[in-house]
Amino acid sequence: MLQSFFEPKSIAIIGASKKPGKIGYEILKNIIEGGYVGKIFPVNPKENEILSLRCYHNIKEIKDHVDLAIIAIPATAIPSVLEDCGVKGIKNVIIISAGFSEVGNIELENRVKKIAQRHGIRIVGPNCAGIINTWYNLFASFEVRCKRGGISLISQSGAFGGAFITRANYENVGISKFVSYGNAIDINESHLIRYMADDKTTKVIGIYLESTKDGREFISAAKLASKKKPVVVLKAGRTMSGKRATVSHTGSLAGDDKIYDAAFRQAGVIRVFDFDDFIDTLYILETGMLPSNDNIFIVTNSGGPGVLAVDECEYIGLKVPESSYELKEKLSFLPPICSIKNPIDLVADANYSRYYDTLKVLAESNEVGGVIVICVPPIFIDPMDIAKAIVDVKAIFDEKKKPMIACFMSGDVVAESIKFLKENKIPVFQTPERAARAMQKLVLRKKIIERLQSS
Known part of the structure; x- marks a missing residue:
């Protein structure tokens, strides 16, 4: 179901830019320099060429099939662009743009969701940092590139993911996949856990979680994955002030921490409580070693x-x-x-x-x-x-x-x-x-x- 997000044969970057520092520029540059071998289609109505690639004025100009569209434009312009993606037959979209429920714009978020459902489009985001698959040379993100390894990170926060990857690079720890899913109007942590559970290059799954909208599905997915490989969670929003912060970050409501704690134990998830322990735990569990006894x-x-x-x-x-x-x-x-x-x-x-x-x-x-x-x-x-x-x-x-x-x-x-x-x-x-x-x-x-x- 999610393969075209992690192994797309062609990518359109809607909002591609010539200006360094712009999200649309950095994502396009990352994809090119990361060694992606599929077709790349920059889209910007004001440009004819970006980074030596032909730039299309709109998604409908592209004659080839597009596996994955990455949208990095102002939030208010997304509904019409998403309609164009639907007409074009694009079924997989990453919405990088912020400005939705995390800032109280629930109406716009629901409108985008309805358009996607009408066209059968799957969405990662909005308000996210994109996707990395090192084993496919895919760096469809504005975060730093990383070396290959066996750790896959599912993060509700893009910035947390970027910090994690930077630290992993410093520690010489390899990454298999990274996905920042933001507001999760469609694809959420449970979908991603199930995908990583069956992914052969993922040896251990790390999750940065602020909340989950479907606790039963999370437990089911995490338990399934835990039977196959370690699952480690760093849960934010444990305190009253932390819960308040999650609302302004991804527009989500964090529940009682004791309930999460019980759910993690039931699912066989290893819970950690700080950034250092998170990366150390993933690093050691990637080895696959287990003690022969408790001594x-x-x-x-x-x-x-x-x-x-x-x-x-x-x-x-x-x-x-x-x-x-x-x-x-x-x-x-x-x-x-x-x-x-x-x-x-x-x-x-x-x-x-x-x-x-x-x-x-x-x-x-x-x-x-x-x-x-x-x-x-x-x-x-x-x-x-x-x-x-x-x-x-x-x-x-x-x-x-x-x-x-x-x-x-x-x-x-x-x-x-x-x-x-x-x-x-x-x-x-x-x-x-x-x-x-x-x-x-x-x-x-x-x-x-x-x-x-x-x-």
């Missing part, structure tokens, strides 16, 4: 960060058991100064072999469900050596189906090591708390799968 072990070369990791783990409900007698025996090769209780403190002079040998023992131990490995490099240790030890032992963790999450602290000193770890598919964070919360999401996902399979 989490921490390896560190510094006592303080190890204690912080343990505190955070226990605070958020993770088990950090003391090493058994058998495990301590297997770790007896470590120098006496090292602590082998859990956290396992390898002390400051820990090198490649001390990390590798310790991690190998933990990977092969049945009492270990997952490992957080911390490195705070002193000036006499090259953090890249520790990163290489982690990468080299990864194959054993993969074989034993156990997650290993790295935490490399010290900012610029470990920047190259972090890059190396990410290139080798090792999830890495820069604080013990973030690493612990990431591990907790893997444990939570494992429990959700078990619950959904048994229901």
